[in-house]
Amino acid sequence: MAALCRNVGICASHLNTSSRSSAKQHYKILVLGGGTGGISMSARMKRMLGAENVAVMEPNEMHYYQPLWTLAGAGAKTIASSGRPTSSVMPSGVKLIRSKVQEINPDTNTVRSDDGTQISYEYLIVALGLQLHFEKIKGLPEGFEHPKIGSNYSVETVDKTWTALQNFKEGNAVFSFPNTPIKCAGAPQKIMYLTDAFLRKTGKREKANIIYNTSLPVLFGVKKYADSLWKIVKQRDLKVNLRQNLIEVRADKQEAVFENLDKPGETTVFKYEMLHVTPPMGPNCVIKNSPLADNSGWLDVDKGSLQHKRYPNVFGIGDCTNLPTSKTAAAVAAQSAVLNRTIKKILKNEKPDKTYDGYTSCPLVTSYNTVVLAEFDYDGQPLETFPIDQGKERRLMYHMKADLMPQLYWHGLLKGLWGGPEPYRKLMHLGMK
Ligand code: FAD
Ligand code: UQ1
Numbered sequence: 001m002a003a004l005c006r007n008v009g010i011c012a013s014h015l016n017t018s019s020r021s022s023a024k025q026h027y028k029i030l031v032l033g034g035g036t037g038g039i040s041m042s043a044r045m046k047r048m049l050g051a052e053n054v055a056v057m058e059p060n061e062m063h064y065y066q067p068l069w070t071l072a073g074a075g076a077k078t079i080a081s082s083g084r085p086t087s088s089v090m091p092s093g094v095k096l097i098r099s100k101v102q103e104i105n106p107d108t109n110t111v112r113s114d115d116g117t118q119i120s121y122e123y124l125i126v127a128l129g130l131q132l133h134f135e136k137i138k139g140l141p142e143g144f145e146h147p148k149i150g151s152n153y154s155v156e157t158v159d160k161t162w163t164a165l166q167n168f169k170e171g172n173a174v175f176s177f178p179n180t181p182i183k184c185a186g187a188p189q190k191i192m193y194l195t196d197a198f199l200r201k202t203g204k205r206e207k208a209n210i211i212y213n214t215s216l217p218v219l220f221g222v223k224k225y226a227d228s229l230w231k232i233v234k235q236r237d238l239k240v241n242l243r244q245n246l247i248e249v250r251a252d253k254q255e256a257v258f259e260n261l262d263k264p265g266e267t268t269v270f271k272y273e274m275l276h277v278t279p280p281m282g283p284n285c286v287i288k289n290s291p292l293a294d295n296s297g298w299l300d301v302d303k304g305s306l307q308h309k310r311y312p313n314v315f316g317i318g319d320c321t322n323l324p325t326s327k328t329a330a331a332v333a334a335q336s337a338v339l340n341r342t343i344k345k346i347l348k349n350e351k352p353d354k355t356y357d358g359y360t361s362c363p364l365v366t367s368y369n370t371v372v373l374a375e376f377d378y379d380g381q382p383l384e385t386f387p388i389d390q391g392k393e394r395r396l397m398y399h400m401k402a403d404l405m406p407q408l409y410w411h412g413l414l415k416g417l418w419g420g421p422e423p424y425r426k427l428m429h430l431g432m433k
């Protein structure tokens with residue numbers, strides 16, 4: 001539970017200042033965060049400027065391919081197979097600074113780490129991801145010490161989902177979606193479809209009520225895919241309750257309390273045999289506490305170029321930004337190609353010319369062998385790679401999600417070689433309107 005507690009998002013920029021050291025370092029390109037966006041941009045920056053000019057600040061020993069956690073929570077993959085040592089995904093020769101960013105000072109082009117070291121930069125790429133807030137739900141995170149509750153959103157709790165699913169006997173299987181922006185907005189319901197499939201496979205489905213309580217007023221934000229998903233939930237007898245927000249877990253009694261967002265103060269208690277929690281999420285507090293934040297705490301970047309709106313030598317990518325699109329690794333892939341181009345232009349004193357269209361994708365896993373592959377842009381318009389109807393459940397797309405995507409991630413995206421499917425989409429739609 002230690003890592004889960006570390007991740008509860010205490011925004012305290014005054015912590016750990018006692019061990020301040022006077023060591024100084026300078027890099028032409030400093031990348032904050034060694035997750036999906038940070039590693040892929042460091043690989044691209046190495047190619048552009050040479051390894052000696054690039055450094056990445058990341059305290060975690062392990063780098064995880066988070067999209068696999070949906071499958072791990074349902075026993076279709078292992079959590080171990082989703083992780084590799086951070087050192088092994090670093091582009092060779094690029095400096096890994098194994099410490100936590102404590103403070104960003106864009107007016108002096110410096111950042112301070114939790115051991116007090118000051119690091120200066122010429123250009124800064126911010127890829128700090130977002131923060132999970134289990135603690136905003138009464139009874140969590142300590143409730144995870146009880147059985148029958150899990151969450152695919154933290155490496156600490158994915159196996160708890162799988163344990164709860166395997167031990168299911170009879171009763172309610174309840175799934176939540178919080179009242180905040182989240183990463184991979186499809187994941188809270190993917191685990192519901194997998195639960196349904198698992199209980200059918202093991203002959204327990206008739207003893208289960210499967211209930212999806214979402215804060216949103218819709219099942220999915222893009223109509224084309226929402227229409228497909230409504231058909232699926234009806235076919236499979238899955239109960240969807242809109243505008244229901246999880247506010248408390250009484251794990252000792254196996255009770256989850258939801259608030260009706262349309263009738264504040266009205267709550268419903270659900271007894272559960274299994275509970276999957278998607279926690280509230282919010283901006284990284286290091287960004288929130290810095291001049292780089294917008295009014296809500298997200299990194300304030302231009303939605304086309306990914307350059308910071310007020311600090312022209314600062315750039316952002318991924319979940320930490322205020323880009324008005326769904327936060328996914330697929331979006332990071334498309335953003336990495338645009339950001340590479342933006343930085344190339346800025347280094348030549350030219351204007352950024354490539355524009356991010358908001359491309360994002362969510363492989364909606366609907367069983368152990370089917371996926372609806374949602375792909376869309378800033379306007380919520382489908383932007384599909386394949387010249388077939390991606391609103392349909394397909395086996396091929398499941399194999400893409402489970403077998404091809406991890407390879408594309410480790411060997412393409414993290415190496416700075418995969419910038420999203422745009423070129424292939426254009427090729428595959430040649431000759432079509
Ligand atoms: P991250 O990869 O989260 O990286 C942020 C990094 O910053 C972390 O390594 C963190 O340790 C580091 N960091 C944080 N604070 C500090 C600090 N103070 N100092 C230094 N470093 C710090 N995406 C898809 O495309 N398809 C999917 O099917 C999909 N499914 C998902 C399912 C689940 C259950 C989850 C959890 C995510 C899923 N995603 C999916 C989303 C995807 O994993 C993220 O959108 C993506 O990893 C975002 O990349 P990032 O670089 O912005 O953030
Ligand atoms: C993608 O590019 C990507 O990043 C590697 C993902 O993250 C895991 C995805 O889930 C998807 C769907 C894409 C888009 C790629 C194709 C081939 C449609």
